[in-house]
Amino acid sequence: MDDLAIKIAITYKVPKKGLTLNGLLRGLERDRDSIMRALLGTILSALEEDSLKALPGGYVKNGHQSRPRTFNTSFGLVRHRMAQVRDRKGAIYHPLETRLRIVPYRQYQGQELEAAVGQAIHLSYRVAARETQRLKGQGPSKSTLWRRFQDLAETAGAWPPLGHRPFRFLMVDGTSVRLQDRGYSLGKAEMRWAMAAEEPSQPLELVGFWVNTDWAAIRQDLERRIDYPRLRVLFSDGGRGIEESLLSSGMELQRCILHGQRDFSFLLYADGIKGQAQKQFRGLLDQNPLFHLRQAGLERLDPGDEPLVRELAASIRRGFAELLTALPVDKYPQTRTYVQNFARQALVFFDYWLDHRRWLPLTTNAIESAFSRVVNRIKRIGRRWSENGLLNWLMIAFRKIFQPSLWESLWAQYLGRHHRLRLVSLYTTHEWIYAIT
Numbered sequence: 289m290d291d292l293a294i295k296i297a298i299t300y301k302v303p304k305k306g307l308t309l310n311g312l313l314r315g316l317e318r319d320r321d322s323i324m325r326a327l328l329g330t331i332l333s334a335l336e337e338d339s340l341k342a343l344p345g346g347y348v349k350n351g352h353q354s355r356p357r358t359f360n361t362s363f364g365l366v367r368h369r370m371a372q373v374r375d376r377k378g379a380i381y382h383p384l385e386t387r388l389r390i391v392p393y394r395q396y397q398g399q400e401l402e403a404a405v406g407q408a409i410h411l412s413y414r415v416a417a418r419e420t421q422r423l424k425g426q427g428p429s430k431s432t433l434w435r436r437f438q439d440l441a442e443t444a445g446a447w448p449p450l451g452h453r454p455f456r457f458l459m460v461d462g463t464s465v466r467l468q469d470r471g472y473s474l475g476k477a478e479m480r481w482a483m484a485a486e487e488p489s490q491p492l493e494l495v496g497f498w499v500n501t502d503w504a505a506i507r508q509d510l511e512r513r514i515d516y517p518r519l520r521v522l523f524s525d526g527g528r529g530i531e532e533s534l535l536s537s538g539m540e541l542q543r544c545i546l547h548g549q550r551d552f553s554f555l556l557y558a559d560g561i562k563g564q565a566q567k568q569f570r571g572l573l574d575q576n577p578l579f580h581l582r583q584a585g586l587e588r589l590d591p592g593d594e595p596l597v598r599e600l601a602a603s604i605r606r607g608f609a610e611l612l613t614a615l616p617v618d619k620y621p622q623t624r625t626y627v628q629n630f631a632r633q634a635l636v637f638f639d640y641w642l643d644h645r646r647w648l649p650l651t652t653n654a655i656e657s658a659f660s661r662v663v664n665r666i667k668r669i670g671r672r673w674s675e676n677g678l679l680n681w682l683m684i685a686f687r688k689i690f691q692p693s694l695w696e697s698l699w700a701q702y703l704g705r706h707h708r709l710r711l712v713s714l715y716t717t718h719e720w721i722y723a724i725t
Contacts, residue, residue, distance in 0.1 A: 291712060294330055296323075299721070320363065321363035321364050324361075325363055325366050328359075328361065328366050329368060331709075332366075332368050335387060336371050336383065339383035339384060339386075339387050340371060340373070343383065346375055346376050347381070350373055350374040350380060351371070352369040353369050356368055356369040357369070357370055357390075358395050359395065359397065360396045360426065360428075362400050362403070362426075363425075365426070368384075370384050371383065389704065396428050396432060396436065398436075398440075400428075401436050403420050403423075403424060404416055404420040404427050404433050405433070405436070405684065406688060407419055408681075409681075409684065409688045412670055414430045416433060417432075418430075437680065437681070438676075438677070440684060440702055441680035441683045442680065443702065444702035445683035445698065447496070447513060447683075450514045451514060453484075454515065454518055455485065455495070455514055455518060456485070456486060456487070456518060456519060456521070457487075457488065457520065458482060458483075458484050458495075458519050458522050458523070458534070459485075459492055459524070460480065460481070460483075460506075460523070460524050460534065461480070461525060462481065463663055464476045464477070464479070465479045465499065465678065466671060467499075467500070467673060467675055467678075468673065468674060477499060477500040478499075478500065479497065479498070479499050479666070479678070480497065480498050480503075480506060481498070482494070482495050482510060484514065488646050493690070493691070494691075495513060496509060497686070499675050499678050500675055502533070503530055504529070506533070507534050510534075516536065517536070519539055520539060521539065521541075521640070522542070523542050523648075523649065524541065524543065525543070525544045525547035525551075526543050526547060526633070540636045540639075541633045541636065542633065542637055542649075543630055543633040544651045545578060545579060545581070545650050546651045547651075548630045548634060551626070552623070552627075553566060553570065555626045556569055556620070556623050558623070559619070559621065561623075569611070569615070572607075575607060576607035577600060577603050577607065578634065581650060583647065583649065583650055586641075586647045586650075589641075594642070597642065601638040604635065605631070608627065611627055615627060637649075637650060662682070662685055662689065665685070666681075684698070
């Protein structure tokens with residue numbers, strides 16, 4: 289590694305009166321971009337000069353480009369006419385372009401896009417481009433940002449390897465989104481996602497998301513992505529097709545308690561029970577101790593409280609039995625079937641505690657809270673998406689929102705950063721040039 293010494297001479301006019309620290313800082317901030325542009329131009333020229341000296345035999349100098357190459361950087365436009373060389377066959381090369389791996393036909397190099405892409409996770413592409421330009425003084429247009437965002441997702445946005453992770457808990461959920469193709473609405477489709485954890489107390493991590501994909505296909509994708517046979521508990525809201533497709537031998541299904549309570553009224557309505565007629569059934573459900581449990585309270589129990597835990601589980605089962613007695617199958621077929629399945633699937637966390645002395649989550653609120661920022665961006669900002677565009681956005685957004693370490697590695701991979709310019713020393717002096725009065 290060679291050292292490159294650059295001498296910089298800067299002259300400032302200093303007011304004799306009225307200069308404040310804020311004025312000083314504002315002036316330096318205003319001039320920072322000019323200094324950085326001059327510094328970049330000097331470094332490009334120095335590297336080019338060094339590359340020309342090291343040319344192998346067979347190449348001859350061939351002047352410079354007729355038009356300067358434009359680089360749109362975080363500190364403004366920098367233009368540089370690159371030197372050209374010609375080989376024996378007459379082909380033209382630019383040594384600087386090869387040395388610095390400059391991507392041809394692109395003003396915006398990848399390094400300058402991180403701020404705008406980060407903004408587009410939370411804002412629309414149009415607003416993200418405008419806000420980046422406002423904050424940094426320059427930035428890509430909306431269409432450039434969109435194109436480069438798709439390129440980032442497709443070239444560096446593959447899922448990180450997860451097969452080695454010993455995940456034992458899987459949580460799934462979904463929501464509807466509006467799709468479009470070339471500006472024409474395709475109506476609503478399901479966007480689904482999965483999160484997993486190695487231990488009940490660990491934060492859930494995203495392991496996949498899908499658009500317009502059924503649960504059976506999601507199961508196949510998950511089997512390729514993670515060690516699926518290791519899973520032991522599946523958390524869900526009981527949506528159609530989840531149990532049949534995702535539950536395998538050795539797994540148990542833990543239903544979300546809050547979803548069970550919310551869905552009860554809809555099932556009664558489907559069986560023709562409306563308004564005040566639902567009151568007695570909702571009352572029986574609300575009396576069940578299950579719906580008054582709190583995760584924090586359960587976490588305070590220790591192994592010596594096992595008799596209390598067993599009695600609590602028995603009390604909850606008695607509550608469901610009373611409710612089923614009030615729901616004869618000939619009058620309330622849908623509600624009764626729902627309650628039967630829910631009572632069987634909602635108490636897995638008791639069995640797990642009795643076996644392992646650790647509590648499972650009672651609800652899927654964790655996944656819903658974590659994904660609320662994503663869902664808000666999708667449904668409130670943008671509103672309609674192409675299927676591929678939504679998947680590309682999700683692939684980048686989950687890194688930015690959920691796993692910042694993956695965000696950093698994403699850019700390192702995309703930019704191909706192997707070696708960086710490293711500042712060795714910085715030495716400054718000053719000299720007053722007094723005005724003659």
